[in-house]
Amino acid sequence: MFTSIATVSISGTLESKLRAIARAGFNGVEIFENDLLTSQVSARDAGALMRDLGLECTLFQPFRDFEGMPDTLRPRIFERIERKFDVMQELGTDLLLVCSNVSPAASADRGRIVADFRELGERAAKRGLRVGYEALAWGRHVSDHRKAWSIVLDVDHPAIGLILDSFQSLARNIPNESLREIDPARIFIVQLADAPVLQMDFLSWSRHFRNMPGQGELPLVDYVATLLEQGYTGALSLEIFNDRFRSSSATAVALDGHRALNFLSDQVARRLAPRIAPELPPRARVRGVEFVEFAANEGEVEQLESLFTTLGFSRSGKHRTKDVMRWRQNGINFVINNEPDSFARAYDGMHGASVCALGVSVENVANALRRAEGLQIEQFSQPLGPGELVIPCVHGVGGSLLYFTEAGSESAVWDTEFVAVQGSPVNGNAGLLRVDHVAQTMQHEEMLSWLLYYVSLFDVSKTPVVQVADPLGLVQSQAIESAEGGLRITLNASTSSQTLSARFLQGYHGAGVQHIALATADIFASARRLRELGLATLPIPRNYYEDLEARFGLGETLLAQLAEFNILYDRDTDGEYFHLVSRAFAKRFFFEVIERRGYRAYGAANATIRLAAQSRYRDDLDR
Ligand code: MG
Ligand code: MG
Secondary structure (H helix, E strand, C coil), rough: CHHHHEEEHCCCCHHEEEEEHHCCCCEEEEEEHHHHCCCCCCCHHHHHHHHCCCCCEEEEEECCCCCCCCCCCCHHHHHHHHHHHHHHHCCCCCEEECCCCCCCCCCHHHHHHHHHHHHHHHHHHHCEEEEECCCCCCCCCCCEEEEEEEEHHCCCCCCCEEEEHHHHHHHCCCCCHHHHHCHHEEEEEEEEEEECCCCCHHHHHHHHCCCCCCCCCCHHHHHHHHHHCCCCCEEEEEEEEEEHCCCCCCCHHHHHHHHHHHHHHHHHHHHHHCCCCCCCCCEEEEEEEEEEEEEECCHHHHHHHHHHHCCEEEEEEECCCCCCCEEEEECEEEEEECCCCCEEEEEEHHHCCCCEEEEEEEHHHHHHHHHHHCCCCEEECEEEEEECCCCCCCCCCCCCEEEEECCCHHHHHHHEEEEEECCCCCCCCCCCCEEEEEEEEHHHHHHHHHHHHHHHHHHCECCCCCCECCCCCCEEEEEECCCCCCCECCCCEECCCCHHHHHHHHHCCCCCEEEEEEECCCCHHHHHHHHHHHHCCCCCCHHHHHHHHHHHHHCCCHHHHHCCCCCCEEECCCCEEEEEEECEEEEEEEEEEEEEEECCCCHHHHHHHHHHHHHHHHHHHHC
16 A cells, blocks of 8 residues: 655644654655745755655645636636646656635536646646546535546546545545446545544534544545455545644654554455455454553652552562562552662653553454554563563553553463562452553543554444533543453543643643543442542532432432442443542542443543542642
8 A cells, every 4th residue: 555645734844744754654745735835945855855755745735726717817727737737846746636616706617627627638748747636525516526527537638537535525425335436547546534523514624623544433444445446556645634633743643644544454454355465463352451550659659559458459469570569459450660760660750650551461462562563553671680571562652551461361470470478468358350441631632643542453442522521621531442341441631721631631741541440340338348448539519419319310228328428320221330439649540439230431421520529629639
C-alpha cells in the first residue's frame, strides 16, 4: 500500500510538516496550497526537500471554483490554472485536485462543465499532467461521487480522472456499492478520513471533525475493501481537517496517521483474506489486567501501603533484587516500585506516586509484540538483575508502560521474580476480585491518539462518546473494551480548564490513570468490610438517594443500605450497577469498588454526582 497524507492534516511550518511525515514512514504527501503560500520555502525548494526526504509529492490541492463559470471569468481561470501547473512542476507532482464548484456564479449546465474539463484535459496533457475531480459534499451542483464520475466519463479524456474522498462519500451516506460502478484505473487517488457521526452542515463537519481512520464511526473498512476488490491499487492518502490535530505535535499526529493507515489496511486485509494476506498478527486478546504498578518514593510508600491495607490488600511478595513489593487481593496484583534509578522512580519524580505501568495478560505475547512493532509502538527495556525475567514491555500512552504476560502462565512472573513474604498479617480480604476498569485522563488533544493506540493494538471495541457534566465544565468520556471484559479502559478529557479532569492534568503534570475500579461479587459485604478496614469513601448527598427512589423505586431497605455506604446505583436494560468511590490519594487517583449485575457500562449517569462530591471535597481541602 502506498501511504500518503495531506500537509493540512498536521501542524507546523511546511518543512517541519514534511520532516514529520517522512519520519512517520509515509511514502507520499499532498501539498495543500495554503501550506505553500504561507511558507518561506519556494515550490522548487519544497520539491527538492521532498525528494531528499524520500517523499513522493502525490498531488497539489485544491483548485477551487473551476467548472461551469461564466464566460467573462473563464479566461482568467485558465490563466490561473496554468500558473498552478507551473507550481506543480516545481514541486514535482503531476496531479492536481480540482474540487467541485461551490460558487453561486457556477452554472449547472452539464455541457459547459464537460467542455471546461475537456479543455483542462488538453492543457494538462500538453504538459504531461493529470487532473482529478473531487465532489465536495457541499458542492453547488456536484456533491456526490456518482455525479462526478459520470462527468469524468462524459469528458472522456485520459488526463481527467476521479478523486474519491471517503468523508465526502460517507458523510452523505452514499452506498459503498456505488464504488463498483467506477473504473478503478480512472481513480487518480483515494483520500481517507473518518469522523464521528454528527448532525451538522457538511462543511463545518468536514473542516473541524474529520479524524484518522479508526477514530470515528464511518464504514471505512468497507469503503476501502470495496475499492481494492474492484482493483484499485493507487495511494491511500489521509486528508484530515481537525482543530485538535492542528494544536498537537506534528510528529505525534503524523505517527498516528501512519498507524491509522496500517490498522486500516490490516482490517481490510482480514476482510479480503485470503486474497490479501494480513501483514500483522491479529489484535491482541486480553484476558485481564494482571497487575497495576505504582511508582512511589520512600516518603510515599507508607501512605500507599496504608491505602492498600484499607482496601483489603495484603503484602504478598518482595522482588528478589529490587525495592519492589507485591500486594495482592484475590485476582488483583498491585506492585509498588520504589527502586532508585528505575523508570518508576523517574515517573514518580515527574508525577508523584501514581500508576506508572499496567501489566495485561494476553494470548500470545510474541504476536502482541510483533503487532506493536508493526504499529510503530516501541519496545521498552531496562537493565536486568541476575536471574530476572524479561517481562515484555512496550511504551504505553502518556509516558507510561504496558507489560504483557502470557495468558495462562501469569504466575511465572511472580514465582521467578518475587519471594513470598513470610508471616505478613492477613488483614482480611474485602472481597475485591479483579480489576474491572482503569480510567485515564488526558488532554482533549490526546484523546483520539490514545483511542487509536488501544483499538489498533488490542481486540477491543469502542463505545460512543458520552458527555459528562462536571460542576465546572463538560468532560468527554469514551471506553474501549474487550468482548469478555478482560480489558476495559475509559478515556476522559475536557476542554474546560477547571473541570476535575483538567485540574487532574495540572496537578499530575500530564496525563495518566485517574481511577481504578475493582470488582466485587457482593457490594454490601465489601462496603461493610472496607468500612471496618477504615477506607474513607466519598460522601454522597441525601438528595441523590431521594432522586434514586423517584427514578427506580428501589424500596426503603435497599435505599437505606446504599445511602449508608455511599453507594451509587444505576440500572439499564442490561442490568444493575453498584459503585462506591474512595477519597483520592494525594488528589491524584482514587479507587472505585463496583458490582455489575449484568450491567455493561460505567455509571456515567452518576458521574455528575461523583464529580460534584469530589469537587466539594477538593475545595474543602484547598481551603
Ligand atoms: Mg478531499
Ligand atoms: Mg469508573
